[in-house]
Amino acid sequence: MTPLDVPAGPDVPPRSRRHATRTALVAGVAVLGLLAGALVATPAQAQAQAQAQAEHAEHRDPAHHDVLFVGAHPDDEFQSLSTFGQWNERRGWSVGVATITRGEGGGNAVGQEEGARLGLLREGEEREAVAHATIRNVFYLDKPDFWYTLSAPLTQRIWDGPPQHADTLERLVRLIRATTPHTIVTMDPRPFDQHGAHQLAGRLAVEAFRLAADRTAFPDQITRERYRPWQADRLLAQNWRFSGPTGPACASAREHDPASGLPLEGVWEGVLSRRTGTTWAQRERDAARVYRSQGFGSLPAKITTPRERLGCDWFSVLAEDGRPVRAEVREQAPLRPLYQEFHDWTRKVGMPWLANDAQPSYPANPSTEVPRAGTRPRVDGVGGQDEYPGEPVTLTHWQGERCASDQDCSARARLSRDGDDLFVFVEVADDRRGAVLPAEDCKRHWRTDSVEVAIDPRGRADDTSTTFKAAFLPVTAEGGPCAARDADQHQGPAGQTAPGLEFASAPLAGSPAGYTIEARIPLGALPAGVDPERFAVNILVYDSDTDDRTGKTRLAWSPFGSAQADPYVWGVARLVDYTPPPGQPTEPIPPVIPTEAARSSDSPASLAQSRRTGVPLAVGPRIRH
Template sequence: MKRHFCVRSALAFILFLAAPHAALPRAGTPNLEMLKTDLLAVTAHPDDESMMAATMARYADEGKVVALVTCTRGEGGGNGTGKEGGAALGIVREAELRKCLGILGVRYLYFLNQPDWAYTESVQATLSQWGHEETLRRLVRLVRLLRPEVICTMDPAPVGGQHGHHQAAGRLATEAFEAAADPNRFPELQRDEGISPWRVRKLYWTSFGQTGTMRIATDGLAGGTLASAHPGKRHADIGWEAARQHRSQGFDKFFASLAGASKVQVPARPNSFVLVKSRILINPLSEKDLFDGIAGARLDGPDTQHDVLAAGLAAAPAAAPVTAQLRPRDNVRNYRAWLQANGIERLLTRLPAHISVVQGRADNLLEVEVANHTPQPQTGKLSLRVPAGWTLDRPEETYAVPANSTAIVSFRCAIPADAAVKSHDLIVQLGNATDTGKLDVVPALTIARLMSALPVDGSIQKWETLGIAAVPIRPASGFQGRVASPQECSGRFFTGYDDEGLQILVDVTDDTVVRNIAPDDIKAHWRSTSVEICLDPAPPGENTFSTLKLGIFPQDTTGTVRAARDADGRPGPLEQIKSRIRLASRLTPAGYVVEAHIPWPEIGLSVDRSALAGSRLGFNVILYHAGKKNARIGEDVGKSRLAWSFWPGAPGRPEVWGQAVLR
């Protein structure tokens, strides 16, 4: 037995030596020298590193030490290769990630051990759930131990479709750049754990193809530490092979289909980065490498700085005495305040002001923030220009702003009922200066009171008999994936309300109705054929945790309609949370029908009959279309998503749901 153990140990050691990695530390190397890292990537979940995997492979191939810190184990994600969920899925995804990083030649992996608790696009909710200060402390500990030269992280801008956990990872890494160097931040790490502050040289954000300071080529062939394991492979190829290890998330199928669809070699696209902070004097316009300027650089004194101008971003102009701009929605205001608090105001221009406005409403509120940058009170006039056919309550308004202060000037805008669901320009003019904001139109509907309660039976005829018009969801209303025709996927819905609650019937045309969800696996409805109903009792909400989000499977593997609330204030299968929501479904020759009656208390509205009329709800209906008829039990076969209000990231963004008024 002992001999077998020794043989296995020797074999494991030989395999370890054969694995690709930078030169290993010699025996007796001090801990900090052993851990010394060149490039540290900071992400939110396993698989997020894929956006810069080729860059990680390139630097590992050059012999640099590369490490990854990820905030969670991804236990809240989907699972296309099994039924594991929660902590069990986190173990699966950690194993996938370790395989991935082994291929890339990444030496160190650490977790911040925060929960992957729900899909949300709210960074505020994410950091509240994780504990902002404690999570930052954990990251600062790792930065001081690993002592990286460069940190690369995720872009924290709150653009549509950007997970709140991704935004949080980007914010934490940016804050750690300064906090890790400051002996007054987390002094207990030095006092109790013996870890000294460390000054990271440069910080980059991934730029998702936007204008960045640098594009790292990924078409070079492995010629260093990765050459023996990947002969003749480009760094991009190594990155794709590594990403394929995230099987539970469908990456293996995606890259297999990509290779199968291409008859020629897939182009190796460069990875783009934005230089956010630097402690060395470097011209970002001339950078060719993440490590440019680091060798021999001075980290203190007049030749250093903490912030540099990113290419493609205009230098912040000297502020005019008085400026005016559209006051954005809460998440953009929060992001801008965070940029200013972290000394990177120059990046404010990357994200214009956005607010949501509603089709057909005459009283959409447009607020303009007027800032006085002088020590004297200022007065004057400003005006707005809106798209043709839109009407302002007045074309201009006077302002009076105290010294070194701000004031809000409000307008009301009537928007046509047929205004396109997209971003429209709003021009704010003050004197000769103009500023452009974005008005994001969301759809509107009126919900009629039902004279008597309707049966929840999946019958369309009762709605048509009452003369209630159907609201269409067309193939063009997609926000993820593609739908070729109405026959592939489209829908319509009917809705009304009574004293007890809101009733909705959704009639879906779908050529691939999949029933692969087992009765004990009612969660993550986006994996298969399903409908999601989204209701916000106090629109527009900043996050989904005061809303109702109901995911309905028209049939599980036993043919029964099932549903669960997801990523809202009371998540879980309806039976487990003792919900009083009533459901019905049936298959049709063209697809399926689902119907739900949702009690007012579960939505969060008053049950006082006299208080219901005139109430406004954030409202959306989302169709999830599957792409594989013969799916395995539990397999993630989601192909595309359509919605009534089809803004990017719609499931996690109540601010872009449509609005409904109870008549």
């Protein structure tokens, strides 16, 4: 059995302090014992004094934190920094952060660093940002970050690798036993429209919350490393989807999450910081702007919302007094595979209500037909009617600001086929050009004006690791366009990852910054042989209108949820009169996923923290002599 399948034994006492009440009672009895002077202590007094000394020792332990936040990347905590800062300033609670990766797979709005170099850059940003909330320690687990996916199972395969050893969970359990928090805060584990790494961070925190108290879970931590079992009191999950009431009353409102039914806790951002005299909303904004590599430096410097209209940070209360908070369970059926897997996980951990309404009501997928071209298209950025005889598809608003007019931003696309080649022609109207990136930045297409074509050759993918996604910049610092694959079966420059791909760009007549993208995509270069009746496609346009490498508006043919990352959303593009060559694979080629990760051993800040707290680098095993 895996550690999660082993029930906690009845002989394992919880180690949590029941923070305020128990500490006060123990301290009070200890003081009475001291006042008794030379009197012989009763057994009860002696026990209370021993407990008080243990409490005090825990507070002296440099590894101890009252609160532990568990996230996947640097910046995952930033929307909770107002809360963490208030807890520290007003309650005296120390807060530590566990960050599973260093965000090596994310973008970079400030330079060309990638992989481990980007991870160390982002570590520096995170440590600077959380210091605004008086957080000193960030514990990195050194797991690899890769591209944006909606799949927690795919993320777990990358973090733990085959065979499926629960290494990340083991490290989190060790960290809880080392830091002995009374409250654990994590991310929402629900799957829809959310990064798979965020989901998995939440799942692992849920599991570690219970397993840390179970001496049969990862027993070497108890017998060899000499950690004690530890049961935290509370488990909270960030709830970014809940808006709720605003103003100071939001902190005392008795709200419940509409999906799970769990109670919500709100912490008002309008509270004034004793240190700066500004609101904690402003201090949180100051911290967020430190994440310059992620484009957060472009956020307005000042919070302009009137203080009385500021809202709360919201958290779903998953557990109290060391036990899950229960809610009504509502079953959904039928479930698509990604949601069925999440449903099964919630039953495994004893929190089935977390799966309530987890699968959204997907709209009907759009559809079109891909006709055979009358004349084989020339890939020159000019789409003739005979080259693309089918009806165009119109892209509509998906994310960000809405287009002020068709001249501001609008797009349509046409598809055709000739032989075993798919041809795509996209016209984009734009009134202002975004930042011009170097060709080596092509995979960061979402930071400026670009087009993305996503293809699921068999129409049955559960995540993008079995799909083909190509991004195109119409112009680069070198002058011409570029193409790259990103967040799919094989990431990298098109010349290395998409053999046979041809592409071109041209200015769009009558549009100040408009452009066209034309591409030939060999069907044989896709991750699997195509199913002509279920061939799935989405076409997306990113519009920037800024020079600071941040996006403004996103359009898509099928604009629902995470339209670029959720193949369940993509439209059906039936290949008319097409018979694939014999012998093509019906199962996708295994994905090639980058796994380069920054190491704590290469971080001076992490090395110094390990010496200071005694928690080993990457929260690995500790050696007790």
